[in-house]
Amino acid sequence: MSARWPKLSQDGVPERGVVLVDFYQASCAPCRAFEPRLEAFARRHAGELRVLQVDVDEDLVTAQQFGVQSLPTLIVFRDGAEQARLDGLIGDDDLDAALSSAR
Secondary structure, three states: OOOOOOEOOOOOOOOOOEEEEEEEOOOOHHHHHHHHHHHHHHHHOEOOEEEEEEEOOOOHHHHHHOOOOOOOEEEEEEOOEEEEEEEOOOOHHHHHHHHHHHO
8 A cells, every 4th residue: 555645744734624634554454445445535525625644654653643543544624623533444424424524
């Protein structure tokens, strides 16, 4: 699994708009299985949200700061505030509901 989206910067979550942060690990089988669905979701909602990634192997400190305990974990932010958190087996309906909660 390779990073498809920009990494979350040291500045943290952008203060404007809807941002989905994907916490993943390259060796995580559920993360790899989820990747195509996340890509399709991002395409369907292009222009509505920005997707950023955190590889927990490369940036464990950030994952700890956000309280990530299982993978994959997705956190949806609106204007810098957390609106929804999904982890483990994430369904398409869960993604749609998380985005709706951030609008």
